Amino acid sequence: MTLVFQVLGFLAGGMALVRLLAQGAPRLTRYPLAGVGMVVALVGGVLFWGHIWQIGSGLPESTRTASLVSSFAAQHEADPGANNAFLEWARKEMLGVAGSRGTYYLEPAKVLADPLLSLWSTYELLPERETSKLSEAEWIVFYEAGPHLAIKQGRPLEKIFHYSSGYALALKSNAR
């Protein structure tokens, strides 16, 4: 109902404006609804001038505040809780060692249960592609797990790269 009244308000406002302007432009009185366009522009102008200062005046301060955040933190704002430094390191290692784009398997699987971390890690590790099958993977990314379990299970790992406790990267022996 409010919308109907708003529409009627614009129509009535337009007709009233035409009546007001009728002396200056008598031809307008033949088209009373022509004023609707003028009222729309008038309201648009008021809203524009009112809000442009409001938004614009806050921008320099907001820019200064945002500039204080480090580029690394800003680039990883989507999931600041993830071990972004490790993911960044793992991506560079995979690219550096293999020199081309391959596939990886994220271990342990419980990482995938956290939807944010699961998706964010696949974004951070681009251009490497995640696979859900260990047999297809060329790399294993150990996130809060460490490679000891994989070693204990006797998986064929060609090379292990340690980042920190619980975080490592392993090149499978079937890799390129």
Place this chain on the structure above:
Amino acid sequence: MRAELGPIALIGGYCFAGLGVLASLRFIRLSIGSVVAALGLAFMVGVAVVLLSGIALLCVGAPVNIEVLGSLMALIGLGGFGFAWWQASWRRPSWARIRLWPLMQPIRQAVFVVRGADAEHRVAAGVLIVLSVFSVLTYRWARVQPLEAWDAWAIWARKGTLLLDYSHLPTAFFTSPVYAFMHQDYPLLLPLYEASWFRVIGSADTQSLHAWFWVLFVAFLWATAYVSSRVVRPAIWAPLVGLLAVTPEVWTQLMTMYADVPMGLYLMIGVLLLGLWITGQRRRDLVLSMVLLAAAASTKNEGVTAVVSTFAVALIVTLVAPAPGLARRRALVPLLAAIAAFAGMVAPWRLWLAVHHIKGDMPVARGFEPSFLLEHTGRIQPTVNALFSEVTAQSNWYYLLPMGLALVVAGLATPGLRRIAVFYGLATLGAFIMVLWGYVINPNGLGWLIATSASRTVVGPMLIAVAGTFHLAGALLTHAFQCSTPDPSRYPSGHATATQGVGVRLERSE
């Protein structure tokens, strides 16, 4: 150095390609004023044409790197200018002469215009100056913003980064079930737009990417002013352009870097040009409209549904009430040809999806089955309520809907404007119905769906209503005054010189 000069070169490249297209369609003439006025539209058209070509190349397995993008820009720009020159040399010898103005002449002219401007032009100049300062401030602000909105990195920037890393389409990512969350069927224009930015700045920097989205928005405001100034007086279009710039649902959503607003920007200018074609029957409006609508449909799937409903309305309007003096069949032929051209522009991506058996999560085919729809009727009412509550939240939309509706009502009550009022009214309604249909057939839970997307999915239909606001506000006034509005010098030929919608007096050249 690369971070500073790269973006300038990229913007220049897109503008060059767009100017070529505009010149070939005789939208612009070779004068500094004409070119500068059309730069916003040129950027949007350049992005559309270059990236649609890029998508077609990707779909046939070709790489799209910076060299290919640069070549496309050069080819399209030079081809367009060449075609314009060829046309001119055959039809208009004066067009072919490239005059070298004294450098100071345009500046003198500008000073003269400002001094001699009437109150109406001063209002427009004031709005544009304030908007320019606002644009610079926002650009500086945008380039340091972090990327945090979910879909922005999970879908769009991810695909942009993939296109940066691989150059060609990495099919494995688009076919792997592990990556189903990135909606593998979503169109590629926005990721390719992002990838072109990443390429010129040298990395997948998601902070500065915000500035790239802002560039598109500034170009859109510029293009809206340029296109609408043909039928709307400066005192009307200037405040409305300003209003669009500060409307929270438009500019704050744009900065989330989702695809809804970029799609809406293309949709709005495309629909406005289609509306101008309906009233003026200038074929170049129709051609340009198809390019921009193809860009909208290649940005987001909601763009496809909005464009399809707009085409249906345009066909109905053309069929039921053809332009004065035109037989139904003659009126329909160019529109049908244009729709076929549109289909050709969006086809490569759809064919690629079909070839690789990639499907979206929407049961589109079942969505036409009456039994399926009947089973889901319970979703209609909550969706309508949610969408209605979004578009009537005036703190978000600044009264754009009641403005548009009032103008449609005024247009319907004005005999000469009924066709165009019906077009915008039904196009807006049709786009809303398509959004509603999407919610009804969507397999996801309605509560979650509404909470996460209702504010975004209304952007397209709302911007169609805004296109109508621009056109109808101008047409109503022009109709009342019965006088010419456009600046004839802008258009070399074929420009509208009387009230749009009342029966445009055309100097037809097609």
